[in-house]
Amino acid sequence: MGYSSSLIQRKFKDIVGRRYDSVLKDYSEFLLTDEEMLVPEVRTILVPLDLFVHDITDEAIDVLSAYDATISLAYITDAEVIELLEQALDRESTEEFRTKKEEYGRKLLERTAARLEEHGFSTQTRMFVGHKGDDVVRMAKNHDMVALCRRYADGESTDASVSPIVLRICQRVETPALIY
Amino acid sequence: MMEAVALIAVAVFLFTYALIIDERIHRAVAAMLGAAIVVFVGIVPWEALLEHVDFGTIFLLIGMMIIVNTARGSGLFEYIAIRTAKLAGGSPIRVLVLFAIVTAIVSAFLDNVTTVLLLTPMLLYVARVMNLNPIPFLVTEIFASNIGGAATLIGDPPNIMIASSAGLTFNEFIIHLGPIMIVDMAILLLMMYVIYGRSMRVSPDERQEMVRTLNGLDERAAITDRSLFNKSVAVIAFVVLLFFVHDRIGEILHVVLPFVDPAMGLEPAQVALIGAAILLFWSRQSPEEIFEKIEWPALFFFGGLFVIVGALVETGIISSIAAVMIENVGSTGEAMFIVTWFAAIASAIVDNIPLTAAMIPLIHDLGATMDVYPLWWSLALGACLGGNGTAIGASANVVVIGIAEREGIGITFIDFLKVGMLVLFVTVAVGFGMLWLKFAM
Numbered sequence: 001m002g003y004s005s006s007l008i009q010r011k012f013k014d015i016v017g018r019r020y021d022s023v024l025k026d027y028s029e030f031l032l033t034d035e036e037m038l039v040p041e042v043r044t045i046l047v048p049l050d051l052f053v054h055d056i057t058d059e060a061i062d063v064l065s066a067y068d069a070t071i072s073l074a075y076i077t078d079a080e081v082i083e084l085l086e087q088a089l090d091r092e093s094t095e096e097f098r099t100k101k102e103e104y105g106r107k108l109l110e111r112t113a114a115r116l117e118e119h120g121f122s123t124q125t126r127m128f129v130g131h132k133g134d135d136v137v138r139m140a141k142n143h144d145m146v147a148l149c150r151r152y153a154d155g156e157s158t159d160a161s162v163s164p165i166v167l168r169i170c171q172r173v174e175t176p177a178l179i180y
Numbered sequence: 181m182m183e184a185v186a187l188i189a190v191a192v193f194l195f196t197y198a199l200i201i202d203e204r205i206h207r208a209v210a211a212m213l214g215a216a217i218v219v220f221v222g223i224v225p226w227e228a229l230l231e232h233v234d235f236g237t238i239f240l241l242i243g244m245m246i247i248v249n250t251a252r253g254s255g256l257f258e259y260i261a262i263r264t265a266k267l268a269g270g271s272p273i274r275v276l277v278l279f280a281i282v283t284a285i286v287s288a289f290l291d292n293v294t295t296v297l298l299l300t301p302m303l304l305y306v307a308r309v310m311n312l313n314p315i316p317f318l319v320t321e322i323f324a325s326n327i328g329g330a331a332t333l334i335g336d337p338p339n340i341m342i343a344s345s346a347g348l349t350f351n352e353f354i355i356h357l358g359p360i361m362i363v364d365m366a367i368l369l370l371m372m373y374v375i376y377g378r379s380m381r382v383s384p385d386e387r388q389e390m391v392r393t394l395n396g397l398d399e400r401a402a403i404t405d406r407s408l409f410n411k412s413v414a415v416i417a418f419v420v421l422l423f424f425v426h427d428r429i430g431e432i433l434h435v436v437l438p439f440v441d442p443a444m445g446l447e448p449a450q451v452a453l454i455g456a457a458i459l460l461f462w463s464r465q466s467p468e469e470i471f472e473k474i475e476w477p478a479l480f481f482f483g484g485l486f487v488i489v490g491a492l493v494e495t496g497i498i499s500s501i502a503a504v505m506i507e508n509v510g511s512t513g514e515a516m517f518i519v520t521w522f523a524a525i526a527s528a529i530v531d532n533i534p535l536t537a538a539m540i541p542l543i544h545d546l547g548a549t550m551d552v553y554p555l556w557w558s559l560a561l562g563a564c565l566g567g568n569g570t571a572i573g574a575s576a577n578v579v580v581i582g583i584a585e586r587e588g589i590g591i592t593f594i595d596f597l598k599v600g601m602l603v604l605f606v607t608v609a610v611g612f613g614m615l616w617l618k619f620a621m
Contacts (some may be wrong), residue, residue, distance in 0.1 A: 004593035008572070008578055008582050011203045012581075012582025012583075014208070014477070016582065019297060020582075023298055027258065030398065
């Protein structure tokens with residue numbers, strides 16, 4: 001440190017005292033740090049869908065559009081439900097249920113993908129029977145972010161609470177999670 | 181015997197000022213030590229000490245410190261900083277101009293150190309968002325703070341000291357220095373545009389990114405106490421209004437309160453203390469906490485300086501220098517020229533507060549043979565704008581450059597000197613020209 005620099009620091013200390021630290025503390029409550037200012041690199045975003053997720057909200061699309069990422073839409077039918085139906089109903093009825101579910105899932109995937117593509121996203125779609133929690137956690141490892149509807153794997157409740165499965169997924173995934 | 185005490189007074193003065201420039205010892209301690217020596221050896225006896233310490237300056241500073249520190253707790257300054265950044269709308273030039281104007285206006289009414297201390301972090305943040313070199317913004321902020329502060333009686337410590345000692349009013353400062361500072365601000369902005377304009381170009385994407393980031397800031401979130409915020413704004417507005425009429429407050433009060441003497445006026449220090457009392461009472465802030473925030477070292481620094489300079493007065497050194505000046509100066513214009521340029525250049529070296537403390541008694545002594553009224557404005561002009569010359573010329577410079585260094589942005593002494601001296605010479609020359617036309621033509 002040269003003389004002029006140490007001179008400035010001495011004078012600064014004498015004139016300002018500890019006031020600068022308190023100013024910085026006040027500002028830190030609403031200014032982003034350098035680290036926070038860096039937009040993380042997000043190339044793929046996993047968006048799980050199911051019977052209870054009818055759409056992606058405009059607000060969620062706005063947030064997702066901050067990233068130049070491919071959206072992977074995954075429609076998951078609960079394997080346990082299929083198993084229970086197979087035990088309770090005859091094979092034909094189960095097959096009919098599965099066909100109807102797949103039809104619904106395909107239409108939802110197509111509709112959602114089309115809507116996202118309108119907003120400039122590239123999309124991939126996938127549909128399978130599995131576990132709505134564990135499979136999302138597993139798939140999230142291959143994605144940079146996961147966006148979850150608060151109703152995912154929940155039901156048709158009308159309040160604004162977040163589904164327990166969504167909360168559990170958020171606790172387990174290592175990638176950033178967005179709840180919409 | 182007289183020569184011995186004069187030598188001691190001069191030695192203490194020079195030694196203390198050297199310590200202040202070097203700052204290895206806290207400036208307040210250096211000033212107190214110097215004062216202690218001249219008091220101990222009897223150069224400044226107790227009765228004279230009370231005369232030399234300018235309590236008008238000290239009480240005005242205390243009053244304004246209470247107001248500013250109380251207002252600070254409301255988030256007022258952060259609110260102003262965020263609003264300014266948002267108003268710029270992603271244009272670097274607009275950021276530079278708006279921050280310079282806001283800094284100048286706030287500095288004109290509140291102290292420069294607090295102003296730059298609270299605006300600089302926001303300015304650095306904006307520069308970082310724009311991915312631009314922050315140095316042009318920071319140096320412009322320094323110059324704007326010193327120019328804005330020069331415009332009013334309460335804007336800069338040299339003006340407070342001059343007004344208190346010479347009995348000048350708030351409106352006289354506005355009339356004589358206000359127009360000069362408006363012209364100087366316009367010139368400063370033009371100069372900064374010419375010097376730094378090219379380096380401030382950003383792509384449309386960067387501009388959009390900046391707008392998006394800044395729009396994400398909520399200025400209302402900066403207000404930590406809405407009630408205190410409103411009361412602070414109201415009291416600051418009231419105090420500024422009172423400053424405008426402080427010398428004829430009796431005339432105004434007499435209309436509604438007939439027992440008030442129409443000839444009564446309030447000293448600026450009284451106005452500041454009245455404002456401080458109202459804000460403390462109204463806001464119900466803890467007085468212990470607010471009084472703890474008063475910058476006591478600064479006040480003792482001023483007190484010590486007054487005593488050390490008082491020693492020069494007591495020993496006749498100041499009157500000897502005044503006599504030499506009187507012998508060699510032929511006209512008011514010539515005296516204005518010497519005072520302005522000496523104050524400007526010496527301020528850049530010594531720091532404008534100790535320089536002003538030493539110059540005030542000299543101008544009082546010159547008053548025995550010439551009209552010194554124009555010289556007060558020359559001193560105010562030179563001392564305030566001279567502070568722009570070097571990195572240590574004024575407290576605002578030290579604060580901004582100190583913050584920049586802490587954030588890893590180096591503004592070297594020489595880099596600042598190159599721009600600072602240019603700004604000093606241009607702004608002082610313009611200001612001197614305007615004062616000359618007013619008083620010496």
